[in-house]
Amino acid sequence: MSGLNALVIVAVVAFVVVRQCSARRISDDRRWWILPAILLLMSLREPGLIDPHREALSAVALGVELVVGLVTGAGWGWTVRLWREPDGSLWSRGTKATVLVWTGGLVLRAFLYGAARLMGIHQGTGALMAALALTLLLRGGVTTWRARQAAPAYGGAADGMPSSPPRKERV
Numbered sequence: 092m093s094g095l096n097a098l099v100i101v102a103v104v105a106f107v108v109v110r111q112c113s114a115r116r117i118s119d120d121r122r123w124w125i126l127p128a129i130l131l132l133m134s135l136r137e138p139g140l141i142d143p144h145r146e147a148l149s150a151v152a153l154g155v156e157l158v159v160g161l162v163t164g165a166g167w168g169w170t171v172r173l174w175r176e177p178d179g180s181l182w183s184r185g186t187k188a189t190v191l192v193w194t195g196g197l198v199l200r201a202f203l204y205g206a207a208r209l210m211g212i213h214q215g216t217g218a219l220m221a222a223l224a225l226t227l228l229l230r231g232g233v234t235t236w237r238a239r240q241a242a243p244a245y246g247g248a249a250d251g252m253p254s255s256p257p258r259k260e261r262v
Contacts, residue, residue: 100220103130107227108193111185117173118237123231130224137217145212152207153218159203160222161229163196168233173241181238196226 103126134140142149169187175181185193200222207214 097216099130100216100223101132101239103223103227111167111171111193114182114184117181117183117234123235124228127224127228127231130220130227134217134220134224135218137215139215140217140221142213142241145210148210149212149214150231152203152210152212152214153221156200156203156214156218156222157225159196159199160225163192163199164226164229165233166192166196167226167230167232168237171230171237172235173237175241181241183234184239 096156141153167189170186171183172186173181173183200219204214204219240252
């Protein structure tokens with residue numbers, strides 16, 4: 092594992108976990124896919140994505156790793172709690188189920204890495220980075236889709252109206 096790639100992986104995981112564990116406002120930012128895309132490009136540039144000595148087994152191991160990344164990302168996106176504040180803003184926060192999905196994905200990845208090592212397959216950081224990119228990409232996609240499906244609060248910021256109905260004056 093190259094030092095720079097290991098540092099990038101650790102930094103991205105720390106960044107994502109800290110953001111996931113705290114409540115944060117979901118904006119209409121359409122650039123949620125940029126970090127996963129950069130990670131995916133970095134992983135494809137990394138030599139050793141497929142072990143040249145055991146290409147078939149290495150490709151299978153990479154495929155399973157990517158499927159685990161996709162399942163983890165989907166589970167992560169579906170377990171995030173979404174809610175609207177009275178002002179109409181949409182917020183998200185990871186739940187206990189989110190932590191379980193994230194932990195399960197990490198355990199599965201560690202098991203896959205160990206199984207690959209036992210079979211003599213050398214996996215570089217590219218496989219881990221590609222799986223992490225797919226995890227983040229699918230989590231972002233599912234969360235964004237769920238956020239767009241969330242009904243706007245009555246008169247919330249989504250339609251430019253005040254957050255509560257106008258009060259009637261007493262006569």
